[in-house]
Amino acid sequence: MMLGKTLAALAFACMAGAAAHAADANPAVIYDLGGKFDRSFNQASYEGAERFKSETGIAYEEFELQNDAQREQALRRFAEKGYNPIIVTGFSYATAMSTVAPEFPETSFVIIDEQVDQPNVRSVKFGEQEGSYLVGLLAAMASKTGKVGFVGGMDIPLIQKFACGYVQGVKATNPDAEVFQNMTGTTGAAWNDPVRGGELAKSQMDRGADVVYHAAGGTGIGVLQAAADAGKLGIGVDSNQDYLHPGNVLTSMLKRVDLATYNAMMDVKDGKFTPGLQVLGLAQDGVGYSIDEFNEKLITPEMKDAAEAAKAKIISGEIAVHDYSTDGKCPVS
């Protein structure tokens, strides 16, 4: 009887403790149209949130969009319910964020891939051109035909930024190399069309490309599949995708969306949340390339040395990788 009471009191204390925590950090994530399980951009965010959950025991709320019209609605509903912080993955949320954030000044918002200037919004951007430069370098060294491909998702400056960094990396390594570039489409559907992605990759491989890099979210699954089917090499993006086709994914351009998500949740929990722009490049380990048990045979020591040397030079500023989004132009093509 006594024991029972003690246990009950203990349980009550635990619950009270948990409730107090939940009031501080009660995070929510809203994914973009590619879907939570795109094995790429959105999934990286999901993994960051999961890591937070397993380390702190604090649950989070999440929402997957069905169409563009839901952005503002979902954001406002989560804010009204008192979630904090609210993290949205994707540049497409910029307009909705600019509208909703001022209405809830007490809530901390995080937007990934776009800048929103509000006192309670943290904008996280990545140095995609730097990471893409490194995988471009690796692609040029791995290619036997001297021809490589790039398949982008939606035709927007952000994806051109990937493409431009990639081309710079390829051309710096092999000035005679040819780079084929294709974008999947101009609407949100371009993030989730693996059949079309596969056809695009096939058309590039028909023209001689033997390494194809994608920056296309769920569409890229088709790109990597087509490359593997043809016995050629694909390059993954955002998440580590090397495991999808062991031996046929050269490497993945890591974009640590998981880190951005995890950090934002942790910062709110610890009361250290800071609004404003954060840029995560090579120097901050916000981008990079992957080497693991699935692709270690594909990356020769020379390739790794070259990539590491280029990485050091980019961090020190010796190599300046042009950022497409600053002027809407790419110096090489």
Added chain:
Amino acid sequence: MDLETILQLAGASLRLATPLLLACLAGLYSERAGIFDIGLEGKMLAAAFAAGAVAAVTGSAWIGLLAGIAASVCLALIHGLASITLKGNQLISGVAINFLASGLTALIGQNWFGMGGQTPQLQASQRFLGISWPFVDRLASVPLLGPLYRHVISGHNLLVYGALAAVPLTWWVLYRTRFGLRLRAVGENPAAVDTAGVSVVRLRYGAVVIAGVLCGLAGAYLSTAMAAGFNREMTAGKGFIALAALIFAKWRPWPALGACLLFGALEAIGIRYQAITIPGVGVVPVQLMQALPYILTVVILAGFVGKAIPPRAGGRPYVKER
């Protein structure tokens, strides 16, 4: 544009036209028997899901294919029940099937695999892969014939060849068999067929089930041959383009092949060339290529290129005289 590029485009057109062709022939059987089928899209989607899911679980593309056909036939039978037995509105029943498939695939997919409505990625052994025909490399040096053999004739998967074979088969069934004659008659004048002592209901159910099987093949092609797994809404309007092709072909098998190849070619060109520069006109954006199938269909329907007359009894449930 050199010969090699044209032949590669032809090969891609064939791959992209296959699901359209299968769905178009499905619509042809159904509509020739007097049952309008707006639900091609939904049947394909359900089949794509069933094929992807079952192939992933059992590890066999063939069992997946059978599951895809079964799912599609189930929906076809629902359509048949609503529009033949219960004499409901065929268009509404078709639209309902599209909604049903769109919702159910995502729901069941999430429930089974917990991956946002996707199915697990399929290994090579669980898919229909391209078949390289013999002598591809030996013929490669032969001008014209070599590349033609390599890019257009060889290297596709079984379902592509199956879809192509279905065209003459459909022609033969429709125009050279008793069943085909009755099928066409039941779409034009069911009362006459009934008077001759042939069951209208049985014929129409037959046609609807054949449509289900063909849509099942089309769906399985999408998830187990073209891609490696099912994605939410992966049919992306192909069922409606197939309907457009059916109207474009005026409900005949050989022109259906032509229409589907044309629409497939438009897609292939749109994929390879994001923007096409036509001398004198300027740059044609890729969106125009994507809209062309629909534009062409409207032109046909408006009667500019001959007349497209649907089967006369199409869309009307058959009621026996009292």
